[in-house]
Amino acid sequence: MNGKCIDIGTIQAFLDGETTQDDSLRIGHHVANCDNCARLLAVAEDENSFVFSALDREMNALVPTQRLWSRINESIETEKAGRPFWQNVYSFFAMSVRDRSMMAMAGLLIVFGLLAVLWTVQPALVDRTYVAPTPEVRNAGTTSAPSSSEGTGVSEFTPDPSRIQPIRVSNHSPKKLEEIVRGENQPRPVPTVYYAPGEESYIKTIADLKETVDYRKDEVFSGSSRVDFERDLAVVNDSIKRMQKIVRKNPNNQAARQVLYASYQDKIDLLNTVAQKDELMATIR
Amino acid sequence: MAAKMYKIGVLLILLCTGGVFATAQPKTPAPKPAVDAVVPPRERPPRTPPAYPRDVKQTTERSITVDPNVSIKMCVAEGNLKVTGWERNEVRVFVRSGRLPGFKVLEKDASSGKANWLMISHVRAEGTPPGPMSECLAGQDIELDVPLKAKMDLSGRSTETVIDSIRKVNVKTAEGDISIRNIAGGINAITYQGNLIVESSEGSIMLETTSGNILAFGVNPGQIGDLFKARAGSGNVTLQQVEHRQIEASSISGTVNFKGKLLAGGLYGFKTSSGAIRLQVPLKSSFTVKASYGFGVFASEIPLNYTYKNEGEGGKNLQAIVGAGDSNINLTTSNGAISIRKQ
Numbered sequence: 129m130n131g132k133c134i135d136i137g138t139i140q141a142f143l144d145g146e147t148t149q150d151d152s153l154r155i156g157h158h159v160a161n162c163d164n165c166a167r168l169l170a171v172a173e174d175e176n177s178f179v180f181s182a183l184d185r186e187m188n189a190l191v192p193t194q195r196l197w198s199r200i201n202e203s204i205e206t207e208k209a210g211r212p213f214w215q216n217v218y219s220f221f222a223m224s225v226r227d228r229s230m231m232a233m234a235g236l237l238i239v240f241g242l243l244a245v246l247w248t249v250q251p252a253l254v255d256r257t258y259v260a261p262t263p264e265v266r267n268a269g270t271t272s273a274p275s276s277s278e279g280t281g282v283s284e285f286t287p288d289p290s291r292i293q294p295i296r297v298s299n300h301s302p303k304k305l306e307e308i309v310r311g312e313n314q315p316r317p318v319p320t321v322y323y324a325p326g327e328e329s330y331i332k333t334i335a336d337l338k339e340t341v342d343y344r345k346d347e348v349f350s351g352s353s354r355v356d357f358e359r360d361l362a363v364v365n366d367s368i369k370r371m372q373k374i375v376r377k378n379p380n381n382q383a384a385r386q387v388l389y390a391s392y393q394d395k396i397d398l399l400n401t402v403a404q405k406d407e408l409m410a411t412i413r
Numbered sequence: 414m415a416a417k418m419y420k421i422g423v424l425l426i427l428l429c430t431g432g433v434f435a436t437a438q439p440k441t442p443a444p445k446p447a448v449d450a451v452v453p454p455r456e457r458p459p460r461t462p463p464a465y466p467r468d469v470k471q472t473t474e475r476s477i478t479v480d481p482n483v484s485i486k487m488c489v490a491e492g493n494l495k496v497t498g499w500e501r502n503e504v505r506v507f508v509r510s511g512r513l514p515g516f517k518v519l520e521k522d523a524s525s526g527k528a529n530w531l532m533i534s535h536v537r538a539e540g541t542p543p544g545p546m547s548e549c550l551a552g553q554d555i556e557l558d559v560p561l562k563a564k565m566d567l568s569g570r571s572t573e574t575v576i577d578s579i580r581k582v583n584v585k586t587a588e589g590d591i592s593i594r595n596i597a598g599g600i601n602a603i604t605y606q607g608n609l610i611v612e613s614s615e616g617s618i619m620l621e622t623t624s625g626n627i628l629a630f631g632v633n634p635g636q637i638g639d640l641f642k643a644r645a646g647s648g649n650v651t652l653q654q655v656e657h658r659q660i661e662a663s664s665i666s667g668t669v670n671f672k673g674k675l676l677a678g679g680l681y682g683f684k685t686s687s688g689a690i691r692l693q694v695p696l697k698s699s700f701t702v703k704a705s706y707g708f709g710v711f712a713s714e715i716p717l718n719y720t721y722k723n724e725g726e727g728g729k730n731l732q733a734i735v736g737a738g739d740s741n742i743n744l745t746t747s748n749g750a751i752s753i754r755k756q
Binding site for chain 1: 490568570587624686725730
């Protein structure tokens with residue numbers, strides 16, 4: 129060997145390309161003139177070849193892993209493109225939740241939004257209305273007309289604004305109210321009403337006449353005669369109502385039935401006067 | 414940083430959008446449009462026009478020769494009407510301060526050639542267009558003299574009517590009192606607001622008033638089977654010396670009074686709803702009484718032999734006989750008092 133031989137570490141560094149350019153030139157000149165160093169370099173190259181051949185399978189195995197990774201990424205991109213909007217929004221919020229400042233801002237806005245909704249909905253939950261105090265009905269005329277569903281004489285009522293008080297329509301919760309309303313809307317069993325023989329024909333006749341009378345009586349009657357008519361009608365209605373109750377209790381009560389029929393006939397006669405007077409006025413025109 | 418600002422912006426937009434939707438909900442149900450809320454008014458016929466033009470006022474008198482059994486038809490819009498029978502075969506019309514009357518002969522008697530069906534109506538002046546009530550007479554006073562055997566068919570709007578001494582009357586007025594006497598062949602009188610007075614008359618009689626009283630006295634049937642019927646709404650019905658064998662009298666809230674003798678075989682029906690029924694008959698009368706008086710009461714000064722008497726609530730009734738029970742009385746009231754007193 130010429131000069132000092134090169135140690136195995138430097139030769140291994142030379143083979144790995146880790147030496148500087150000057151060292152690589154110096155080692156190259158030395159190996160060309162030194163048989164020992166050339167033999168040492170050859171041994172070291174053989175060892176490197178063996179190691180690389182052994183690692184070759186592993187090095188080749190990296191290629192399919194990279195491909196697989198690429199395919200995975202492609203699949204993710206495809207899935208992202210086909211994902212619905214709400215999933216993107218969910219992902220966005222999920223990402224946002226990780227940020228504290230974002231969380232604080234979102235919480236503030238949610239509270240504000242809830243307050244706004246409650247403020248808006250609150251009046252609808254508790255409905256308030258104004259109800260005037262019940263007036264006292266006074267009947268004009270000498271004969272007191274009992275109350276009736278079809279009108280009772282003349283009533284005078286002047287509402288006093290100072291006495292008008294707001295009341296709650298209901299103390300039930302909205303849910304309870306909804307249940308009540310639902311229950312009311314359901315069909316109820318129709319109570320069976322007993323009619324005395326021939327009573328239905330009276331009722332039907334009265335219903336037909338009443339339709340006409342309600343339409344015409346404002347035109348036919350003047351003020352005072354209208355009062356008389358309504359008072360008589362109220363009296364008859366009261367008689368019918370009271371006698372109906374008796375007959376419903378005891379259908380075999382002949383006396384009550386006779387009075388009931390008489391009252392029905394009175395009402396028919398009374399209602400007929402409207403039509404007759406209307407007819408008379410028409411002929412005089 | 415820019416990405417964070419973008420996220421905040423999106424979040425704000427979403428929340429604000431939600432808030433706007435929530436605020437947009439109405440506090441109370443929105444009122445329906447005015448068009449739906451207003452119920453379309455029902456079509457009503459035009460109101461009754463005024464009685465007659467006040468500017469037309471003249472006093473006139475006209476007459477026409479007629480058949481003794483003439484049937485006269487007329488309508489009166491307004492005024493005091495007086496119809497009197499006389500022995501002439503002539504109809505005379507006198508109108509004070511009113512419309513011009515005229516005669517329209519609807520039919521003549523084949524043998525005598527005189528009018529036996531006559532219409533008395535308003536004669537319009539030439540050039541005057543026909544208007545409402547154009548055929549009805551009107552005036553301050555309207556007087557008619559007609560044959561004693563004449564028959565009157567009268568309709569009126571607002572008239573005070575007096576009819577005396579003719580054969581038969583059929584009168585119907587919207588308002589105003591009607592007084593009828595000395596009618597030989599029957600009466601049919603209706604007023605919807607006013608009193609009805611009938612005296613010294615015969616025949617089948619039907620009287621009706623909606624708000625007013627009915628008074629009949631000295632009335633007899635012209636033939637066997639003639640009916641006397643009186644019906645009042647809120648007024649009283651008073652019958653004195655009514656000698657029909659079939660009498661029906663009713664009032665809703667007024668009192669029904671009957672004073673006179675009960676005829677053998679007679680049928681008497683008196684009915685009220687809340688008014689009283691008062692009978693005043695001779696002590697020695699012979700009748701069978703059936704009474705149904707619901708919630709009312711019954712009392713009799715004449716001793717009664719009860720066939721039955723029920724006092725159940727709302728279903729009170731009785732049947733009783735006095736003497737031989739020759740006449741039948743049916744009394745019905747819902748809430749009134751029934752009383753039988755001796756004359």
